[in-house]
Amino acid sequence: xxxxxxxIDIGSISTKGVIIDNDNNIITSLYIWxxxxxxxxxxxxxxxLKHKMPKEGVIKGIGTTGxxxxxxxxxxxxxxxxxxxxxxxxxxxAYYPDVRTILEIGGQDSxxxxxxxxxxxxxxxxxxxxxxxxxxxxxxxxRLGIPIENFGEMALKSKNPVKIAARCTVFAESDLIHKxxxxxxxxxxxxxxxxxxxxxxxNNVGKGKRIVGPIVFQGGVSKNKGVLKYxxxxxxxxxxxxxxxxxxGAIGIAILSRKNRTDQKYSLDMNxxxxxxxxxxxxxxxxxxxxxxxxxxxxxxxxxxxxxPKGSK
Numbered sequence: 001x002x003x004x005x006x007x008i009d010i011g012s013i014s015t016k017g018v019i020i021d022n023d024n025n026i027i028t029s030l031y032i033w034x035x036x037x038x039x040x041x042x043x044x045x046x047x048x049l050k051h052k053m054p055k056e057g058v059i060k061g062i063g064t065t066g067x068x069x070x071x072x073x074x075x076x077x078x079x080x081x082x083x084x085x086x087x088x089x090x091x092x093x094a095y096y097p098d099v100r101t102i103l104e105i106g107g108q109d110s111x112x113x114x115x116x117x118x119x120x121x122x123x124x125x126x127x128x129x130x131x132x133x134x135x136x137x138x139x140x141x142x143r144l145g146i147p148i149e150n151f152g153e154m155a156l157k158s159k160n161p162v163k164i165a166a167r168c169t170v171f172a173e174s175d176l177i178h179k180x181x182x183x184x185x186x187x188x189x190x191x192x193x194x195x196x197x198x199x200x201x202x203n204n205v206g207k208g209k210r211i212v213g214p215i216v217f218q219g220g221v222s223k224n225k226g227v228l229k230y231x232x233x234x235x236x237x238x239x240x241x242x243x244x245x246x247x248x249g250a251i252g253i254a255i256l257s258r259k260n261r262t263d264q265k266y267s268l269d270m271n272x273x274x275x276x277x278x279x280x281x282x283x284x285x286x287x288x289x290x291x292x293x294x295x296x297x298x299x300x301x302x303x304x305x306x307x308x309p310k311g312s313k
Contacts, residue, residue, distance in 0.1 A: 007254025010066035013107025028052040038068035059266040063257030091252025105221035155226025158191030194226035
């Protein structure tokens with residue numbers, strides 16, 4: 001039986017999954033929308049991956065990362081649960097061992113990872129404002145009536161990108177509406193949006209960081225050729241975008257799962273898992289903690305949010 005390892009990156013906007021072999025080759029992968037329900041998204045993801053996986057294979061490890069990594073890790077009995085910084089660094093180093101800077105822009109947050117001699121020495125994240133993220137671009141694409149998939153190509157056609165005040169989503173949207181109303185072309189507005197995302201990212205996430213090459217750009221926004229163009233233009237450096245740039249967190253956590261494997265075999269049969277969470281307020285002491293109880297097949301397997309032992313009862 002061939003041995004495989006499953007890595008899942010559960011984000012607020014999208015959920016990514018990959019299955020790799022012992023040589024880190026990707027056997028199959030999938031990218032779907034989370035749609036506000038990480039449990040349901042992961043169940044659908046695993047059903048699809050199981051269907052695509054060779055029948056003679058066996059899963060020897062499962063790793064989870066992303067915003068819902070702990071929840072899904074419990075659900076699947078994962079042998080490795082790590083944060084996105086670690087997962088992205090491990091995944092990138094597997095393909096680009098000389099990488100020095102990782103730029104990552106996801107659906108609702110963005111991060112920068114600084115690496116020296118294969119070791120993470122610094123990082124920063126922006127989770128407070130969506131102005132420099134994929135969800136911001138998606139919302140503006142709907143406002144302009146242009147599919148987000150076409151944004152990059154349209155941005156490249158612009159010869160005069162407009163200035164968009166993108167440090168705040170509210171100001172950016174009002175600025176965009178104003179520019180459209182006074183007659184700027186959609187190509188120039190889209191190019192301005194792409195450039196403003198780069199400037200916002202470098203001024204916030206990259207503030208105080210020494211950005212040196214090789215530079216690797218990841219996340220869903222890395223597929224936008226307009227954003228890539230302005231990163232290279234402003235940084236005055238070539239920027240690498242891997243064909244699997246949107247999956248790098250899932251790849252990294254799958255690799256960590258392989259490195260920490262045990263003799264356990266994992267089932268991908270989601271029909272046997274009844275997983276649910278129930279939130280409540282504990283009144284057993286003056287803390288009044290908001291407690292989240294986690295059940296697997298009607299058995300309480302964990303409790304989160306309690307600040308004293310009483311809340312776990």
